[in-house]
Amino acid sequence: MAGSFGYEKEHYETSMKVGGLKLFPAINNTGPETIIAANGTSCRHQIFDGTKRVAQHPVSILAKALK
């Protein structure tokens, strides 16, 4: 996504194609039990748009583990 880049209408397609090369297939190849971690806000947004999977900030994963 890279911040606003992937929101912009003329860049949307490029942005999804970049995701489609490596990131989305890697996530799609994991089962639902796999936790997806991504620390950038627009990265998590992009992962959701490309795979419909919710990615968590590592901080959230650690906070849950501590509880």
Add this chain to the structure above:
Amino acid sequence: MNLLLSHLKEELQGELKIDGLYKSLYATDASVYRKLPLAVAFPETKDDIKKLIAFAREHKIGLIPRTAGTSLAGQCVGDGIVVDVSRHFTQILDLDQERKQVTVQPGVIRDELNLYLKPLGLFFDPNTSTSNRCMIGGMVGNNSSGTTSIQYGVTRDKVVSLKTILSDGSEAEFKARTESEITEIRKSDSLEAFIYKNLSKELIQEEIINEIVEEFPKPSIHRRNTGYAVDELLKSELFGGKEPTLNLGELLCGSEGTLAFTTEITLQLDDLPPKLSAMVVTHYHTLEDCLLDVVPVMQHSLYLCEMMDKVILDCTKNNRSQLANRFFVEGDPAALLMLQVSADDEQALDTEVKKLMSTIEKSGLSYANPVLIGENINKAIELRKAGLGLLGNIVGDMKAVACIEDTAVAVEDLKDFIGEFTQIMKGYGQSAVYYAHAGAGELHLRPILNLKKSTDVKLFREITTDVAKLTKKYKGSFSGEHGDGIVRAEFLPLMIGQKNYDLLKRVKSYFDPLNIFNPGKIVDAYPMDESFRYEIDRKEPQIETLMDFSDSEGILKAAEKCNGSGDCRKTHLMNGAMCPSYHVTKNEKDTTRGRANALREFLTNPDKPNAFDRKELKEVFDLCLSCKACASECPSNVDVATLKAEFLYQYQESNGYPLRGKLFAYNTALNKLGSKVYGLTNAVYDSKMLSGLLKKASGVAQERNLPKVYSFNFDKYLQESRKEEHKPRTKVVLYIDEFTKYLDIEVGKDAIDLLLGLGYEVDLFYAESGRTFLSKGFLKQAKRLVESNSEKLYDFASKGWPVLGPEPSAILSF
């Protein structure tokens, strides 16, 4: 000419670019040279190439074949039409497992070919340092090789057949032909027949054969790229050699696109190397001892024989990531050799190591000989590779330039050759660095010069001339693997004698009588001290910037750091992230190199007072995601994200700030507003129709959901979550940035929970980072924020409080 070119454009299936942007992108390769081409073509079919050839013949212009453009000697620089086959000629066409042969188009990347071959247990060896982006067409053009050539040979040794289009547009396949096949070909009146007839006439003459044998580099030097390889043809029975066939493909290897246009290449493959390896690293007190030892160790079947000297080793001392890879270095060696043996089982490997060790002990020249296995070998190789990069990173106009970096001599001559070489360099006040392929008699030596100055250009010629003469004295090859290009071609008469040089000129005329294929290379070459990237003794353009580029001595020099090595042309199949926009488009304009080249070109030759005010620059920066992968992955540390921010700012100062840019840049202010009435805002965002209208008006992709905004009181949350019973250990400051504050509140809450849970005392620091301004080129606004933030950050830092934040893009804005 432009009218003619537009006609041509209509005839071609592929693109033909005649605009200033593409000309500037294709004016350079990885050498020190630059010439603006007439146009750049991206042929889609063989028919396109034939049309380009017909056009070139008719209008007497040159065609410069090109794949990745990583040539170091200026092979891809010329003023005709650059014909880039890296975009459409990228197929692996056929695999013959029985014969272990593969047929590819010229635009197949070397490492990607090997990725495809690996499951079959096969590989194509020649491993240039550029193997993750260089292409087979270019490897054939330059007869490339790499560290393992001592075991497997060079590209020429692997070429079974080349299908080509000749300079009259006819097609010809060059492969091992028997005498009767050649007789048959010679019966026709084709250009192919003409070539065979004339070459045969030349190479049966005893006088010509003797001249070649006498004057060409020693055949024991397996890396020979000096002129056309007519010496290789003498292996054929037809010309007094032992081989029953004649393969003119060998002549095309290393011909740098000057003889024919290659469309298909069949390669002989090897079985993957043995699984087990060991590396003996021999340490020496003197450079001479090291070079002397190359001769005996090369009697063994080595897979690597690479050298590093003290200068390069010292470079790795100050580099954090390389320190760990120095684990095997004992004492302070003047030089060391990395000798690798391989075998399929432990016992065989053990025998190999013992044999090698006994040779080393017998010569007694080294003082330490540690043996590395497994992962440690890779670490040592990493160290050897990194040394080069570290050496190349010099700030400013002095650069380690390629001119004499490719000499190869017989290994038994290496010590004496280097002795004299050192004397020559001393005479020029240059301190030499010795490293690379000792086992192949080839060391990559580069003087450090400023080619913007006429005094240094003079030295460039003098040093090159002196080293050419020295190489001739030892019957060495002035080019081992990088090719003659522009920089070395001039010296061919000296290297092989005038008579042989005249022969090469005749060879060229048999293939290409009108001189349309890559003119100015190998024969009738361009002068080696003209057409540089920079105008000599120019007045340095003064370019004001808002951001601080002083660590590169200004923004122009920040762009000039790119040396064209093309690391940014690797695709997503390789390691690393650079450059994502190129991964998708495969267009040179979307590489880090393309962006740096265009910026250099337009800042150097401005057409308006604001040099940044160019549509072309807008086009090259458009798809940069500002991901910053290049800042760390580019070996020359070109940081396009920063260049882009400055460009956008300067461009918008002249052209105004567009509405959407403003919306994104001032997004935080909008979110702040929206969060006050977040129920209403989110209802609008949720409503398909209303958010659709909003997106349309603001140029946001309809497919995207607008992120919801929130209003949340983190202070209160922190207050309530603090647990009295814990005695806090250390104080940390949690930075609540604009994204965490309005959009990602859950992450902010989790961060508070985590830090409190771990027993920290937490203070909150709210600030807008300036990221949205930075990415939209609103630099003044960004600067104001960053300055006020730095004051607060300084305050925390002086109290010794660590500042933590969850959102990387916000933190990186500081």
